[in-house]
Amino acid sequence: MREFELLRHVYDANARLPGSVVIPPGDDMGAVRFGNNTLLVTVDQLVEGVHFAPDTPIEKIGRKVVTRNLSDVAAMAALPVAAVAAGCLPRSMAEATANQLFDSMRATSLAFGCPLIGGDVSMHDGPMVLSVALFAEPGGVTPILRSGAKAGDLVCVTGELGGAMEDLAGCVHHLDFEPRIDLARKLAKMETLHSLIDLSDGLGRDLGHIAEMSGLHAVIEASKLPISTAAKHAAARDGQAAWRHALADGEDYELCFTVPAGTLLPTGVEGVRITTIGVMQPGPPGVTVQLPNGQKIAATELGWEHHT
Amino acid sequence: MREFELLRHVYDANARLPGSVVIPPGDDMGAVRFGNNTLLVTVDQLVEGVHFAPDTPIEKIGRKVVTRNLSDVAAMAALPVAAVAAGCLPRSMAEATANQLFDSMRATSLAFGCPLIGGDVSMHDGPMVLSVALFAEPGGVTPILRSGAKAGDLVCVTGELGGAMEDLAGCVHHLDFEPRIDLARKLAKMETLHSLIDLSDGLGRDLGHIAEMSGLHAVIEASKLPISTAAKHAAARDGQAAWRHALADGEDYELCFTVPAGTLLPTGVEGVRITTIGVMQPGPPGVTVQLPNGQKIAATELGWEHHT
Numbered sequence: 001m002r003e004f005e006l007l008r009h010v011y012d013a014n015a016r017l018p019g020s021v022v023i024p025p026g027d028d029m030g031a032v033r034f035g036n037n038t039l040l041v042t043v044d045q046l047v048e049g050v051h052f053a054p055d056t057p058i059e060k061i062g063r064k065v066v067t068r069n070l071s072d073v074a075a076m077a078a079l080p081v082a083a084v085a086a087g088c089l090p091r092s093m094a095e096a097t098a099n100q101l102f103d104s105m106r107a108t109s110l111a112f113g114c115p116l117i118g119g120d121v122s123m124h125d126g127p128m129v130l131s132v133a134l135f136a137e138p139g140g141v142t143p144i145l146r147s148g149a150k151a152g153d154l155v156c157v158t159g160e161l162g163g164a165m166e167d168l169a170g171c172v173h174h175l176d177f178e179p180r181i182d183l184a185r186k187l188a189k190m191e192t193l194h195s196l197i198d199l200s201d202g203l204g205r206d207l208g209h210i211a212e213m214s215g216l217h218a219v220i221e222a223s224k225l226p227i228s229t230a231a232k233h234a235a236a237r238d239g240q241a242a243w244r245h246a247l248a249d250g251e252d253y254e255l256c257f258t259v260p261a262g263t264l265l266p267t268g269v270e271g272v273r274i275t276t277i278g279v280m281q282p283g284p285p286g287v288t289v290q291l292p293n294g295q296k297i298a299a300t301e302l303g304w305e306h307h308t
Numbered sequence: 309m310r311e312f313e314l315l316r317h318v319y320d321a322n323a324r325l326p327g328s329v330v331i332p333p334g335d336d337m338g339a340v341r342f343g344n345n346t347l348l349v350t351v352d353q354l355v356e357g358v359h360f361a362p363d364t365p366i367e368k369i370g371r372k373v374v375t376r377n378l379s380d381v382a383a384m385a386a387l388p389v390a391a392v393a394a395g396c397l398p399r400s401m402a403e404a405t406a407n408q409l410f411d412s413m414r415a416t417s418l419a420f421g422c423p424l425i426g427g428d429v430s431m432h433d434g435p436m437v438l439s440v441a442l443f444a445e446p447g448g449v450t451p452i453l454r455s456g457a458k459a460g461d462l463v464c465v466t467g468e469l470g471g472a473m474e475d476l477a478g479c480v481h482h483l484d485f486e487p488r489i490d491l492a493r494k495l496a497k498m499e500t501l502h503s504l505i506d507l508s509d510g511l512g513r514d515l516g517h518i519a520e521m522s523g524l525h526a527v528i529e530a531s532k533l534p535i536s537t538a539a540k541h542a543a544a545r546d547g548q549a550a551w552r553h554a555l556a557d558g559e560d561y562e563l564c565f566t567v568p569a570g571t572l573l574p575t576g577v578e579g580v581r582i583t584t585i586g587v588m589q590p591g592p593p594g595v596t597v598q599l600p601n602g603q604k605i606a607a608t609e610l611g612w613e614h615h616t
Contacts, residue, residue: 001403003429009407010427013414017423021390030425032390034445035345043392043441047430082329082340084351086394086439095309099317106321115325117338119318121311122355126434131394133351133441137342 026213027146028075028198029136040136040143042072048127052175058097060175061130062104068200069134070112070179071253075198077188079139080114080181088122088129105132112181141188144196144257149214153194153258153280156265158183158272161203161252162231162245173230174251184255186269196257202250204287204299210258212285219288220278220299222247247289247299334521335454336383336506337444348444348451350380356435360483366405368483369438370412376508377442378420378487379561383506385496387447388422388489396430396437413440420489449496452504452565457522461502461566461588464573466491466580469511469560470539470553481538482559492563494577504565510558512595512607518566520593527596528586528607530555555597555607 007026014024022038023031029040046065048054066083073080085105089098098121109116114134164174180198187193195210203225211218222243231245258280259265265274287299315334322332330346331339337348354373356362374391381388393413397406410427417424422442472482488506495501503518511533519526530551539553566588567573573582595607 001397001399001401001406001431003431005403006406006410006429010410010414013411016418017425018418021423021425023425025424025426030390030392032423032425032443034347034389034443035343037343037345039342039347039390039443041390041392041426041441041443043394043426043428043439045394045396045428045430047396047432049434050430050432081342082338082347082349084338084349084441086351086353086441088353088355088437089309091309093309095313098309098314102314102318103321110324110326115329115340116333117325117329117331117340118333118349118351120351120353120439121314122353122358123309123311124355124358124435126357126437127432129396129434129437131351131428131439133349133392133394135340135342135347135349135443 028072043133044068045131059104062101063108065130065132066108071198073136074180074184076143077141077184078136081135083109083114083134084118086120086131091123144193147213149195149258149280151282152261155278159254160226160228162249163234164251166230177253194258199252199254202248204247216280217283224277226275336380351441352376353439367412370409371416373438373440374416379506381444382488382492384451385449385492386444389443390425391417391422391442392426394428394439399431452501455521457503457566457588459590460569463586467562468534468536470557471542472559474538485561502566507560507562510556512555524588525591532585534583
């Protein structure tokens with residue numbers, strides 16, 4: 001069984017959801033009417049041996065299971081409100097380690113204004129499986145969907161991409177990244193964002209979701225990709241082109257968004273680089289990368305897939 | 309490491325939660341202010357080999373991971389609004405089985421008015437680990453806490469207790485139970501409920517939570533316990549007293565609540581039996597059972613613990 005097939009089955013059922021559902025499954029968060037407000041929700045898992053190595057420091061695991069969800073909140077330009085956590089822990093885990101795990105989830109949640117208000121703990125003779133569900137509200141910014149891109153839109157990304165698994169002097173981006181919540185809200189208030197997604201599976205695949213759900217084709221230029229130092233390290237080591245790392249490595253947790261043609265974006269917001277990398281065009285859904293030598297390749301084929 | 313020790317560590321941190329938290333971790337649901345409303349949240353896991361046997365029909369597993377959470381909603385007399393699900397599935401699971409699992413979760417959620425609006429799927433080489441987070445609103449009924457019992461309160465339960473693991477002509481209560489949401493809300497509108505909990509770990513332990521959090525001692529009479537047919541079957545088989553099964557088996561998913569002394573309760577609501585089984589008294593937190601022969605025993609010692 002592959003994740004993709006199950007998700008297709010899930011999305012096929014969206015048409016039968018009740019009218020209270022504002023955003024059905026398939027975007028970065030789902031949403032439902034709640035009193036006079038809209039409740040946005042996301043859930044994400046971290047599985048030992050799949051999403052992190054068994055020797056990962058426990059505080060980093062606790063942080064990441066929260067920040068991954070916060071990156072989904074950023075991808076809707078929403079405001080986090082609260083979180084709950086479920087942990088299926090190895091029976092052999094020391095009490096002090098379990099306490100550190102919880103303390104890290106709690107501190108990370110609180111730092112982003114979404115206190116942990118509930119949880120569930122189980123123990124078993126298997127790997128650690130953590131899940132966090134996180135709730136958010138629009139807070140004055142209409143949630144920005146993957147499906148809103150228009151033909152002619154500029155395609156933009158925040159920060160620098162690639163090499164998220166590289167260890168740069170103890171800093172490993174996929175564990176240590178900052179979810180772009182403030183940045184997303186600033187951008188959404190400053191400019192007209194037609195579509196928005198966070199980059200977890202690699203720009204190629206994630207921009208592919210915007211293309212697919214907007215019914216458009218994205219064309220981006222390899223030479224314009226903001227390449228991280230970590231991507232250059234990875235490229236120097238494995239001999240692949242650095243732009244390929246930026247496009248396919250995944251776990252950047254930066255934002256990819258589209259804005260109307262002609263929008264004059266700042267080159268940075270709050271010290272984070274903003275780069276225009278391409279354009280949305282009519283055509284069959286997909287992503288094409290133009291290389292400096294003029295060659296064109298299908299970027300969706302390069303995207304990184306979790307080892308699931 | 310034991311669940312209990314981690315939970316104590318978690319609850320110790322409650323004092324440092326922000327003012328937006330209406331109900332901190334430690335009750336059946338947590339709650340936070342959300343717009344002009346209160347958002348109640350619960351999360352619960354089902355782990356293969358811990359909460360269900362590997363040969364359990366997949367539809368029953370999908371149903372139970374939702375109904376367990378719905379029972380927590382009943383325990384606050386709240387109204388379910390929406391849910392999200394996370395599944396860490398064995399890589400070997402057939403696509404059709406994964407689809408059936410999702411369909412069962414979706415149908416169960418919808419039947420109780422809380423559409424599934426999001427999820428996360430992972431695959432690994434280990435046991436199935438499911439978690440569902442469920443959101444609710446008070447809907448005109450102030451949430452009823454475990455901590456509200458008063459000295460002199462009558463202790464009452466809904467339905468019949470014990471033997472939830474027994475297979476009675478294909479019906480196994482721990483898989484097939486009906487969460488008591490409507491019943492809880494009817495009771496809460498009809499009577500003054502001082503405290504309320506759902507029975508998942510066994511009456512002895514769960515009433516122990518009310519006693520602990522209310523700073524009182526519960527005294528119940530074994531002869532008054534509403535004993536299920538399944539509990540009688542179990543008792544006939546293993547030679548234990550049937551009241552012991554009713555008190556300790558767990559997974560009844562009935563409600564236990566306390567009402568002011570002198571309250572005249574109906575003997576049933578909507579075909580579900582309501583039974584007064586004891587009284588809350590001043591004294592050290594705990595639960596005492598009086599046997600027909602006059603003997604008194606500490607019921608908290610009998611409570612059922614998940615195999616975690």
